[in-house]
Amino acid sequence: MAGEGVGEELATERLREGLSYEWRAERHIEAVLCGVSDRRLSPDVASRLIELAAAARARRTRLERRLKALGAGPRLAAIPPLLERVDQAIEVALASARASADRYAALAELSRRLADPETAFACELNRIGAEESALVLEGLLALEVDRRARKTMESGGRR
Numbered sequence: 001m002a003g004e005g006v007g008e009e010l011a012t013e014r015l016r017e018g019l020s021y022e023w024r025a026e027r028h029i030e031a032v033l034c035g036v037s038d039r040r041l042s043p044d045v046a047s048r049l050i051e052l053a054a055a056a057r058a059r060r061t062r063l064e065r066r067l068k069a070l071g072a073g074p075r076l077a078a079i080p081p082l083l084e085r086v087d088q089a090i091e092v093a094l095a096s097a098r099a100s101a102d103r104y105a106a107l108a109e110l111s112r113r114l115a116d117p118e119t120a121f122a123c124e125l126n127r128i129g130a131e132e133s134a135l136v137l138e139g140l141l142a143l144e145v146d147r148r149a150r151k152t153m154e155s156g157g158r159r
Helices: 002-037 041-071 088-111 117-154
Strands: none
Touching: 002 041, 002 088, 002 117, 041 117, 088 117
């Protein structure tokens, strides 16, 4: 039927848009994490942030391949300004990673409905990666909040 073709076309376009949106979200996470990784942090925290930025870059590369296979490309968006405080940057990256994981699950389901197992697989891999990144970011956020609290207490409550 003609209506089925139109519905599938719309779903495919929705998939392309979703993948392109996630590409921008991963680019945002990478920029936020790279922006704070060069601050005065412990070497362990700085290296974890760099690892997480590299993981976002890997997820972005996977998305680029799927977009190319679907006949589309990522749409560029402005990189956000760098955040001053490390805990704020980690919190933004954490919220983005959690939201991305949820969106990847929806995109994987849409890909399966469109009989596109390669894109579904890429979305599932990215979902798992985003969930793992969120867990690490959660731990790093707790460490940074604790560090700031100790620093505030040592300075007598002044910031």
